[in-house]
Amino acid sequence: MTTAPPRRLDPAAHAADPHPILHAMRAQEPVYRHVEPATGRVFWYLTRYDDVRRALADPLLGRQIDRLPPESAARHRAWDRDPLPMVRRSVVNLDPPDHTRLRRLLAPAFTARAVAALEPRIERHVADLVERMNGHEETDLIQELALPLPTLIMAELLAIPRRDLPLLRRWSDGMLRGRDRRHGMEYIAYLQRTLTERRAHPGDDLMSQLIEGDLSRAELLSSVFQLLLAGDETTANAIGNGLLALLRHPGQAARLRAGPELIDAAVEEMLRFDGPVGHARPLYALADVDIGGTTIPRGDTVLPMLVAANRDPEVFERPDAFDVARAPNRHLGFGHGIHFCPGAALARVQLRAVVRALFRRHPGITLSAADLEWTPDLFVRGVRRLPVRLCTHIDGVARPTYGRAILDVKGSSPEKEVERHDLRREGSVAHGRNSDRFRGAGIGAGIQRPFPRGSGHAGVAQGQDSRRAAGGAGALHRRLDHPRGDAAELRAGHALRLRPLVRVGKGPLAGLRGRRRGPPTLMGLPARHMAGRYST
Structure with missing residues (x-):
């Protein structure tokens, strides 16, 4: 322990940025002894990583006051004045x-x-x-x-x-x-x-x-x-x-x-x-x-x-640099x-x-x-x-607010069964037939249920009767599960074009028929070509 202690650590004064004084404490007195003037209670501040990690694992340092000798435990209870x-x-x-x-x-x-x-x-x-x-x-x-x-x-x-x-x-x-x-x-x-x-x-x-x-x-x-x-x-x-x-x-x-x-x-x-x-x-x-x-x-x-x-x-x-790619990162948060x-x-x-x-x-x-x-x-x-x-x-x-839909597909062929169609409550994104089924209008409208069986549209194709989805065109965040288990996500701000599905099997989109045959597409590419992961 050095003999040149830093300034006293004042939590209220240093709440916004405690790091300069903590750096000083670590450099000058990493095991820093502080005595409360009013009570004489002794606190030891540990600021080095190794010391902190060691203390948190040391069985000789406990959290239960009643494990201390009775007189010492009584003093700590009086100091703490625990309200609850x-x-x-x-x-x-x-x-x-x-x-x-x-x-x-x-x-x-x-x-x-x-x-x-x-x-x-x-x-x-x-x-x-x-x-x-x-x-x-x-x-x-x-x-x-x-x-x-x-x-x-x-x-x-x-x-x-x-x-x-x-x-x-x-x-x-x-x-x-x-x-x-x-x-x-x-x-x-x-x-x-x-x-x-x-x-x-x-x-x-x-x-x-x-x-x-x-x-x-x-x-x-x-x-x-x-x-x-x-x-x-x-x-x-x-x-x-x-x-x-x-x-x-x-x-x-x-x-x-x-x-x-x-x-x-x-x-x-x-x-x-x-x-x-x-x-x-x-x-x-x-x-x-x-x-x-x-x-x-x-x-x-x-x-x-x-x-x-x-x-x-x-x-x-x-250590004072914020780096979202930091590795390794053995923090003690x-x-x-x-x-x-x-x-x-x-x-x-x-x-x-x-x-x-x-x-x-x-x-x-x-x-x-x-x-x-x-x-x-x-x-x-x-x-x-x-x-x-x-x-x-x-x-x-411009990056318009957009919705997200999730389709789990067992393969890229439309003959494969669509297992799940979950439209998350993030907003209408398209002009579709019967789009009065959307709750709300335009971008940001809440979609709270999938389209019913035989509804006649996939929720993203151009169509008629888009009364309540006017202005709802936008980018869609869509994930497809491919045969090899990869996910594809559409980056925000890009246009989406889906070819209508044909002969969809037993899933909740069963009965949908499109004007053209072909597998689902993202930005004009078949799903099998979108095996990489893209996101915002």
Whole structure:
């Protein structure tokens, strides 16, 4: 430990950009001891990647205060002044063996297979939220997209009625952003009523599964509370911070539009560059422990600074550069060790869906404010508002808002059965016969059901009676599954021409007949020639 400490880290003063002082701390005093003047409480800030990673996996650093000696535990409780102690028996606050038992109950809901099954539903929610922003030149991405989406997803997993979500949103905002304990108590009272009702009438949902598990009442209440908040504020900050990074680096956003295969790497970079959690939950030294050559005494508090670890130049080349193609990217945005975020896969899917949908629909989107207000601390870290100007063109080249249809085809021949025809609620794109079946008019009209059997059109061919789809011509995002399993997606802004299908088999488009024979085409090319992947 050096003898030239940097300036004191003030979360409120450094919320917008903590990285300069964190770089200084890492260079001068990477294991930084801070004593609170009023209480004498000792905090140790860790800013090196290796030290942070090691601390998160060290069994001598725990999260349960009651594992400390009684006198030390009492001091920490007095210092913390926890306004909601009744919801602290969740997996994020416990150590083994209780942590292991709770995590085992939660794990099945967040496996890769379970999250993959949720992805189509997540994409539909994202499409709906982005659709609602259409017609507005400016909007706030936090209020209109980043906050509602995670709440919708987690509420569905727990079977929380959608009509109650505005209340939960208000309580969550008041508790986390307004620091108002009354909102927290109202939130908890609501969950207690809901748990009582669910015990009497269980269903096929995560809350019912937890009720049937080996949990105390405090653990059950704490777990549901934590799931809703973690799926709410933390994921919302991941989305908001990630979108902000893209908007502040238009060159990288353009690079991602040109190379959609970079989306997974881009998501990881968003989580590294400005992750949703500034530091891990406080760890308590259960014994004297050595970290980075410094001995931390038993009973002291350790704060592993995730945002500092993710900018460590010893691990990340050009750490302050935002690079959507960065590889490798071993960031700690979701933590490490036994407390690695159980919902990491779910958060990644939501972030990926948001970036794809938003920049596909509004490729020319830009920030409309330079100075942004951040949350006042570095624990759960994000912007309160993200005002943007929506734009469907880039560099003066018009890119109309367009819809998306999905056709799963077993082969390129029209004689093959069309397995599925799912028209997503992203807008009418064509003049078709009987197109009064479209709900709404023109670009952006919501298509909420496939065309019925024998309707006489494929929804994209030129035809008559396009009364409610007037002006609906646009680009279509269309994916075809080819015999070898590849996907083809039509880039936004290109014209679409479909040859009418002939002798379609047993699928929902059965009975369609066209003027010419031939397989479905994209931009005049048969589907078999469109095996590559194209997207915005």
